[in-house]
Every structure is written in C-alpha cells, then in structure tokens.
Amino acid sequence: MSDKLEAYLEEISHFLSGRAEREEILSEIRSHIKEKAAEGPGEFTDAAIDRAIAAFGPARKVAERYVDDRPIIAPAYKRYLVRYTSLLFAIHAALTVVAVVFKKDFVIFPLLYMPRLGVVDALMYLPAAFLADLGLVALVLYFVTQSGKDVKLPWPKFGVDLDEVKPPKKGFWTSRIPTAIGAVVMLAITDFALYLFARHGTVFFVNLDWRDPRPLFMPAAGRYISMIVIAGFAASTMALLVKLLTRSRWVDVVSNVISLGLIGLLLRQPVDGLFAVRIPERAMTSIKYSVKFALLFIALMTAIELIKHLVVIGRRKLASASRP
Amino acid sequence: MTDPELGIGSLETEMNRGFLHILALALLEKDMYGYSMVKHIEGLGYRVEENTLYPLLRRLEKNGWIASKWDLSEDRPRKFYSVTAAGRALRASLLEVWRNQDRVLESIVKEIPNV
Numbered sequence: 001m002s003d004k005l006e007a008y009l010e011e012i013s014h015f016l017s018g019r020a021e022r023e024e025i026l027s028e029i030r031s032h033i034k035e036k037a038a039e040g041p042g043e044f045t046d047a048a049i050d051r052a053i054a055a056f057g058p059a060r061k062v063a064e065r066y067v068d069d070r071p072i073i074a075p076a077y078k079r080y081l082v083r084y085t086s087l088l089f090a091i092h093a094a095l096t097v098v099a100v101v102f103k104k105d106f107v108i109f110p111l112l113y114m115p116r117l118g119v120v121d122a123l124m125y126l127p128a129a130f131l132a133d134l135g136l137v138a139l140v141l142y143f144v145t146q147s148g149k150d151v152k153l154p155w156p157k158f159g160v161d162l163d164e165v166k167p168p169k170k171g172f173w174t175s176r177i178p179t180a181i182g183a184v185v186m187l188a189i190t191d192f193a194l195y196l197f198a199r200h201g202t203v204f205f206v207n208l209d210w211r212d213p214r215p216l217f218m219p220a221a222g223r224y225i226s227m228i229v230i231a232g233f234a235a236s237t238m239a240l241l242v243k244l245l246t247r248s249r250w251v252d253v254v255s256n257v258i259s260l261g262l263i264g265l266l267l268r269q270p271v272d273g274l275f276a277v278r279i280p281e282r283a284m285t286s287i288k289y290s291v292k293f294a295l296l297f298i299a300l301m302t303a304i305e306l307i308k309h310l311v312v313i314g315r316r317k318l319a320s321a322s323r324p
Numbered sequence: 325m326t327d328p329e330l331g332i333g334s335l336e337t338e339m340n341r342g343f344l345h346i347l348a349l350a351l352l353e354k355d356m357y358g359y360s361m362v363k364h365i366e367g368l369g370y371r372v373e374e375n376t377l378y379p380l381l382r383r384l385e386k387n388g389w390i391a392s393k394w395d396l397s398e399d400r401p402r403k404f405y406s407v408t409a410a411g412r413a414l415r416a417s418l419l420e421v422w423r424n425q426d427r428v429l430e431s432i433v434k435e436i437p438n439v
Contacts, residue, residue, distance in 0.1 A: 021382070027394075028358060028378060028403050035359040035400060036374075057375045065379040 015063030183240035
C-alpha cells in the first residue's frame, strides 16, 4: 500500500542527496502524508495516498523548497560572466592569431598554453578556448559569490555595450532604409561579379582594360577563389534581403557562419603558384603572410560578431525565462 | 509598464513569506506538529501550502527560533514543534513591523479615496 509513498520519498531523497538532514526531512514528509491519507473518508487507501502526495507537490519542487543555499553565481555578478568572458576570449583569439602567423607556441603559466597552430587547427581550437574562458570566469564568479562579500568588480566598457543595445524605435520601413540601400548595393555588386565571372571565368584582374583584361590568378585557382567570393557576396545580399522582413539575430548568425566557412575555404587555397603574373620571390613571402593575416583578421572579426549575436540571443532568452 | 507574467500568485507568495514566519511563531506557543498546524490554519480560513510549511519550520529550527521533538508514543510518529525564547523575541519584533505596516496602509486607504 505504501509503495507509492516510498517511491515518492525516494524521488525527493534523490534531489536532496548530500544533505545531512535528509532522513529527518523524509520522516516528517512520510508522517504528514500518512496523517493526511488516514484523515479521508474512513480508509487508508492507495487513492488516499495518491491524493495526499498530489497535494504535497512534485518531488523536485518539494526538495527545492529545502535548498536555501547561495546561488552558484549571484544575480548581481551574472552580467560579468558575459563581459569578462568576451574580454578574455578576445585576448585569447588575438594570441591565437599571433601563434598562427608567427608559428610560435607560448605559455602564460598557469592560465594559458598556446600550442603552435595551423590555420585549420586554430579554427578548431577557438571554440574550445571560448569554453575554457567561460569556465574560468564562471569559476572566479562562483568563488566571489560563495565568499558572501560585496566585491566590487571592475566593469570594462567596450565600443558597443551589449547592455545598451535596444530595439529600434523608428517606424517599420524607416528603420529598414539603410538595410534596403545595403541590399541594393550588394545585389548590384553580386550581379556585376557574376557577369565578370560568366564572361572571363574570374573576378580578379591585373588591369582595368575591359577589352583585354588580364587575370590576376591562374585559371583554376582564379575560378575557385572567384566562386567563393561570389558566394560570400550572395550570402551577404540574401542576409540583407531577409533582414528587410525580420530583425532576428539568427539571420546574422547564419550569415556569420557562412562567412567563416568561406574564409576557411580561402585559407585552404595555397598561395604558391597562385598568381598568373610574375611576382618577385621576396614580395611573394610578404604577400603570403599579408593575405593569411588579413583573412585571419577578417575571420576573427566575424567570429567576434558571431559570438556577440549569440550572446545577445542568449541574454534575451535568459531575460524572458527569468521573469517571475 | 505592466509585466503580464507577474500575476497575483507570485506577489502573494512573496507577501506570504513574512506572514508565515509570524504565523508559525505565534501558533507554536502551543506544541504542534506540521499537519495539525495546516489543519488549524485552514480552520481559521487561510490556506498554507504543505510543501512550504515544512521547509519554513526547518529554517526556523535551524536558527534556534523553534525547537522540535519526535513523539513516538502513538501509532504514527509525529514531530512536535514549540517556540523558543529567541523565537518569542523575534515574533515580538516581527509583529511590531507588521503592525506598523498595517497602520501605514490603513492611513493611506483612508487618505486616498480610490485605494
């Protein structure tokens, strides 16, 4: 008869595990439910136990009422989690770029070990670095919270303060004029690039003589790079057109992810034997590093934009979920 | 701007928190166990959530404002609570706060016609 009651208490016990007074709590709840079930019209039945359990509430909710510990991170420090992680990750990402460009590994003991990385390694390394930074900041804020002291942490300001990002207050179409202009310009650029590609098989030229254009890259490489660049233009145009209809940040997220993928494809293209024109050996080395550095810099900026959009989406979800 | 998700339920829970402390400290002038307290409060025309009362009693006991002892003499074991001297002092202070709040609210209700 009391199997259901014991199962219910077992469930509460599971959520209270680790608490010294667990048995005492369970005994008292058992006593209460038996008392209530016996009080009904005469009999101490399974149905009466069920009713008493239902009235007492779901096991997890009951257990939570007994837990009055400090939160893992105090509400006042939650905003520091995003701010400090962004800052730390920016430093981490910059060091990654340095490690890739200069082919060096270095250690800032005990906080950071930066191995010597290739381009693809770096792209794989950065998400893990972000999680490590997030964990480190969360750990520090956890200790600050558990100390119970009013620690006043510094609040670094960025160029764009995420807290100050507010939805536009202008009318629907007024707020979309810059987006519409951008979409028209990008559409024109994409069309022009497609026209050049269809006619000459590349969009990169050494001269501006349209009757006798000289391609910058070798035919196969020129086709490959041109297609990637046109895909990038098309993705930006599509994003701007979609943003005429919706202000969702997911559009930016998708656009950033596509851009990062295309930059990754460009970085995989070897620079040796790429150019159709003769370039001196010494200049070639500089060009090789400059191109890689420029692409990595664009990838870094895009990654920061992507993280910013994801953080704003996450914060909005948290804010709507935490409303009482 | 009104938050549509902030209903009477959550505000009532917040208000009840302090009220239940005073209520428990007052009732426990006489030895009572949890279920008898629930029934007594219901008899007074008020309803307290069972899963709120027991954790509250545990916190009061942890702070030394009430004491408890198990009675095993009956068929069913029961945990009886009673208020301590520290609990009585706390109750007096809380009642003072409540009376003051009540006085302020009454004054406002009399002063402002639409409240």
